[in-house]
Amino acid sequence: MVRCKLCQRNPPNPNGLCNECMDEIGVVEMPPARRRAGPCLKCNGFKFVRVIPREYTVKSHRDMNLAEVAPMTLTQQPVVTERLMREGNTVDAPRVVLGEGMLETYTCMSCGYIEWYCEDPSEIPIGPEYMSELVDYSPDAPYR
Numbered sequence: 001m002v003r004c005k006l007c008q009r010n011p012p013n014p015n016g017l018c019n020e021c022m023d024e025i026g027v028v029e030m031p032p033a034r035r036r037a038g039p040c041l042k043c044n045g046f047k048f049v050r051v052i053p054r055e056y057t058v059k060s061h062r063d064m065n066l067a068e069v070a071p072m073t074l075t076q077q078p079v080v081t082e083r084l085m086r087e088g089n090t091v092d093a094p095r096v097v098l099g100e101g102m103l104e105t106y107t108c109m110s111c112g113y114i115e116w117y118c119e120d121p122s123e124i125p126i127g128p129e130y131m132s133e134l135v136d137y138s139p140d141a142p143y144r
């Protein structure tokens, strides 16, 4: 039986890792490559290492600290919880696991130049709580 390449216990996904290990180390299946085939913008090199960078943080939970690891994203959802029996919501810091707009990098193996891409640009939430705004330079856009 084929087993996860890390824990050697559970059945793996196509990437060779089981769901439990993927959650633990903040890994997701790599989406299709975003960058178009072509040479490095700086040195015309043809070989790259494609990496989805991850963010690492620690979340305190009662008496212990829990590691949180997730793919790096452009922005994160704030944690908004309705207050019980009282008016309004409680607002907490975003969590790295609630990110939107997963990032993807290509590092040129000749010169080390790094190109960044966003895996799902149309899914990036827009608003002051995300520190994002839409910039539209198309000729018929209302604001230019």
Ligand SMILES: [Zn+2]
Residues within 6 Å of the ligand: 004, 005, 006, 007, 008, 009, 010, 017, 018, 019, 020, 021, 022
């Ligand atoms: Zn595993």
Ligand SMILES: [Zn+2]
Residues within 6 Å of the ligand: 040, 041, 042, 043, 044, 045, 108, 109, 110, 111, 112, 113
């Ligand atoms: Zn290069």
